[in-house]
Amino acid sequence: MASLRTLYAADGNPPELKTNMNVDFVINYRIPSDAPVEAEAGFTQLIEALTKAGLASEVRRGVDHTSVLVFVKVASEKYLKSRVYRERVQDWLYGVRIKTPEKDVDKIFEDEPIVDAERLRMVYLLLTNPKNEGGAGITPKTGQWKYVESIFPLHNHAFNRKWIKQWSSKYVLNEEDVDQIRNQFGEKVAFYFAFLQSYFSFLVFPAAFGFASWLILGQYSWLYALVNSLWSVVFFEYWKKKEEDLAVQWGVRGVSRIQLPRTAFQWDHEAADPVTGEAVKVYSTKKRLQTQLLQVPFAFICLLILGALYLFCFSVEIFIGEIYNGPFKSYLTFLPTIILTGLVPTLSTILGNLAAQLTEAENYETHDAHDAALTQKIFVVNFITSYTPLFLSAFVYMPFGNLLVPYLDVFKVTAEKISSSEKLTTQSFQINPDRLRTQVIYFTVTAQIVNFALEAVAPIVKRKVFKKVKEVQTEFTHKNEKGDVVPADAPEEAAFLARVRNEAELDVYDVATDYREMVVQFGYLSLFSAIWPLAPVSFLVNNWVELRSDAMKIAISSKRPIPWRADSIGPWLNALGFLSWIGSLVGSAIVFMFSGDSNGPNGEPSSITAWALLLTVLCAEHLYLAVQFAVRYGLKQMHSPGLHKERAERFQMRKSLLAETLDNENDVETKPLPDIPTGEKITRAALEEEARQASLRGHGTPEEAFWQRQQGMDETISIGRSLISKMAAANKTAKA
């Protein structure tokens, strides 16, 4: 069976990639060898639930003999349309769509056809929504559905081939490219690519400036640090605007208001909603707040464990590299690296799991709140693992090295004990001024390449190995069997089914991993790039590749993602803002300490004037905040196509609604002009007539009398004029 990669490499378009057989989703249903009866019962329930939710199903043999694949599509296109229509109306009610939905349903789908992403999302909701909301209520791997391994849509390989081909022959991506992704994989994935593309384009400037300052200004240039910090402000504020813009263009602005409930949410009690009167599930805010407070010890634990590990390895490294002169030195040098590469990923995973459990315990009602809380914790872990080594070098090793080195004698003693009391020779300690730069180069170049290799190559290797193992297993099974009892695939479907079985074994694509990588990179840029101004050049190259390799990852080595909607990059935005801000503090401190003739503080804290350092940091931070304020104001004045579109739609909406509503004004006078009575001369007769009428009407209140003194405009004018001329005359007399 050819792998996807080889299929893609082939020139032709193999028929099994051409069609998805109209399948919307595939359910991979596991058959445990120890409970086939239970699995059969579950399968029956599954098909019934699907049918009741308005979905058609077909079943085929699954991967090897351990699962069956259930193919799902919407039974009736009309039903799908009605669900989409309902969602669009809901969007309108929540203010996500501005245009009032047309009364003519056919016209709606003519104006705005259902794109793939919308269709698949709708079907996925039919599969997973609770039964009382019209769904099949399937929750993979839990409860009743514990044998449902996964639910996934099928890749559109025709699109994927075109996509990958286009991108690999193109230098700059444009909005259309991102729009395509949106239509295929939904807004959540599209936002990632849009962000990466914006970030990439913005990187061109610091890369050019960084290269120039590497040539001209050298390292630790305050000018570079300043420009870099300003750039990070501009980029952050620009992206916030761009994000809003894209959300409007994609018609998802404010979609985060429509929350999807989490099935794992556990409630204390049900209560009637005071507003809607419906029964809602309530979880005490106080209880959640208490759990949330656990984040503080969690952050401390992370800092403590990882900090201690780093500090230990750091000390060992310095001891071995710069003090120790005994035997095995050339081998021992690798010791800290080995410890770190062995322990950090393990610890990260453990802390990551802890974070996930903590977030679970916080028990959020909605997916978004859950994701945001999890992201926040993951960010803390990543912040510590990524930046601690550099913090230690910049703010401990360089300024305090000479003071701290004597304490490293503890290692010497240990080493002596181990090598049985033989006296060790040690060389005198000398701060290594290049240490910081070497580290930055490692993190910005080497680590990026390693990371890329892990990300792009590892899954392929992993899959190949797994496949080999399975093949061997299957062969072994076949040997023991007397012929295959399971019917073979129909020949016209065989290639298609092979492809689907292939996709069923792919990983799930998690956009958060990719975001995390980019945010950590942005942090290196914002915090430490003054140490080595070529960092942005490296990032620029890396991200060009990253954009394409992420596309490949989705197309080839992952299941097709569920096309969720989103109106922003979510909690990562705050992480970016935070890093940009911290960058102003850290960057200015580094430049202050290391710039000048010498290569930094050379291990003695006395060579730094603390007040000047603090003043620099304080000024840098406030300058940063002031610039942020100004940039925000400036960008607000600028034209934005998304907001423009929104304004136009709002205007249209208002206009049509106004016309509609003011039609009801029949019993209110709309003509602003009351009759203007032609003046009657104030004759005795007229006055008498008026008095007579007033007495006839029977109410001569002072108010009425007041307003009846001058009847009509002309009377007011003539009386006024006579008053004016009399007064003017009197004034003249008085003056004379």
Next chain:
Amino acid sequence: MASLRTLYAADGNPPELKTNMNVDFVINYRIPSDAPVEAEAGFTQLIEALTKAGLASEVRRGVDHTSVLVFVKVASEKYLKSRVYRERVQDWLYGVRIKTPEKDVDKIFEDEPIVDAERLRMVYLLLTNPKNEGGAGITPKTGQWKYVESIFPLHNHAFNRKWIKQWSSKYVLNEEDVDQIRNQFGEKVAFYFAFLQSYFSFLVFPAAFGFASWLILGQYSWLYALVNSLWSVVFFEYWKKKEEDLAVQWGVRGVSRIQLPRTAFQWDHEAADPVTGEAVKVYSTKKRLQTQLLQVPFAFICLLILGALYLFCFSVEIFIGEIYNGPFKSYLTFLPTIILTGLVPTLSTILGNLAAQLTEAENYETHDAHDAALTQKIFVVNFITSYTPLFLSAFVYMPFGNLLVPYLDVFKVTAEKISSSEKLTTQSFQINPDRLRTQVIYFTVTAQIVNFALEAVAPIVKRKVFKKVKEVQTEFTHKNEKGDVVPADAPEEAAFLARVRNEAELDVYDVATDYREMVVQFGYLSLFSAIWPLAPVSFLVNNWVELRSDAMKIAISSKRPIPWRADSIGPWLNALGFLSWIGSLVGSAIVFMFSGDSNGPNGEPSSITAWALLLTVLCAEHLYLAVQFAVRYGLKQMHSPGLHKERAERFQMRKSLLAETLDNENDVETKPLPDIPTGEKITRAALEEEARQASLRGHGTPEEAFWQRQQGMDETISIGRSLISKMAAANKTAKA
């Protein structure tokens, strides 16, 4: 003629206060003695414009012989209703109102009658809106309407009496009291009182804590400074929430989106709006940005002029008070105070005018933008005038006094020259450690009292003097005349007209002045109250009086304000946030420098460790920002009646709109359940039948074939089950 004050003091309810004769607005039309003909023509135009805008008018003799009063009311209640209805529909379209306007117009006004403020605002808009928007287009004092002195509504004295009486016999004001103000004077004024009331209630805590720490902790307590800063965060965040809440309750949330155009706006050219296609007036953003940049030199000029003045007076004061020992010392001590009280108000006025001109030059399209820009500049001027003396004492005099005093010899030389070379005796200089506290007491107690006196008493005195002058003038005029040529008032109206003439001479109430006062006070509290913890006690007392005296000011010594709408306290909110933030910096610096045994740095900068000071400030600021973040998050979790109401309204709106819209879904299937076919056994006959049908239909695409393999739910189930059991069996065999 009795003044309003005496009328209010009287026990009974004089008839002239009981009724406003149904008058909505009064126009005071000036008659210049040098151009009576022009005035007559203008008057005619005025009455015509009023009539065309649907307003009825009556004319009466005005104040003395120099003006006529034009009384205006809406000619037809129906017309007023139609305008109010239009505005309410507009509000709904702009999202200010959530509830869809009823189709039945009568029911609307039954559910939500027109309150005084709404009526008056509507009439005012009829008076001032441009003619193409159905108004009379009157712009007092400019262009065609240069003789229109003022347009003002009449006080509702029955309400005012009740109001003042209630408030002066009540300790705490509640929401109803503020609601009353809203119905009478509009949301803009009501927001001021709501803010003042919230601020007053919140002050109770720092007043109590301040008093306690004055007793126990003494001055310059870090605990007090910390608590005070936290309090300012909580208050600020609370008010932001409260403000939103009130806006929702009053149905004005988002009303700032509906902008009133400024008549003074000057445009470069007209262009078709790309969205609406209407002709809009365009002013180049770039040009405005250039003008706005003038704010930077403006702030510098303010700082320079006022700073130099303060520095000069400050030096003179120290020289005379603490060094000079020559003749006239007791008189000369007052010199700096005299200079300051003479010059600061003048300079403030000049700078205020400059600010107004600058804002005018920035040429904003809307009133709100104009007000915000002006407020910002006024805030800068006030910040400098209010806080410079304290900044000089705390950060120049106390730490650097001993270094700077020798430079003050320049005064000595000058003094010697003036007093003809006679040698002056000078005493040796000694830092006065009480100076800072004395200053704070002056600003927080004495200045508040002086201010109150000026604000409450001065207008009364001024009016009395003016009245006397006028009376003398009139007497003089009358002596010269042979009898009054102007007809006397009708006896039944005389008292009412006298009252109106009285009101015509009152000042215009400007809520910005009152805000400014409170914001400056909040600044003293946030920045300097650690110096003297009794400051909040003084403010608490002051604000109790302030609340009531401001009410009196509106009711008695001002014209009734135009009841504008607003959805927040506007630009003052930013000023408060800024002061609260700066407070964390200044407060921590002061506490760091002055706390401890000694009474501050005693004139020698060496006694301060600069790095520790900067570190304190840096930590204080970031603690402040962290607390702000936490408080914001905490408050967001809390229940808010306004937002609750909004949610309920939104829910209702969605429900009714959904019901309405989904009625149109007739041609879309809404039933989620397609037919569930009862399973047919897979017999050869059935399969043949199926194949035959497929060939009959003529299209046997692979997709159709794929989905026709299992027809209906039962077939899928049975095939799936057989697959499962076969596989399970195979697996078992394999294992065995």
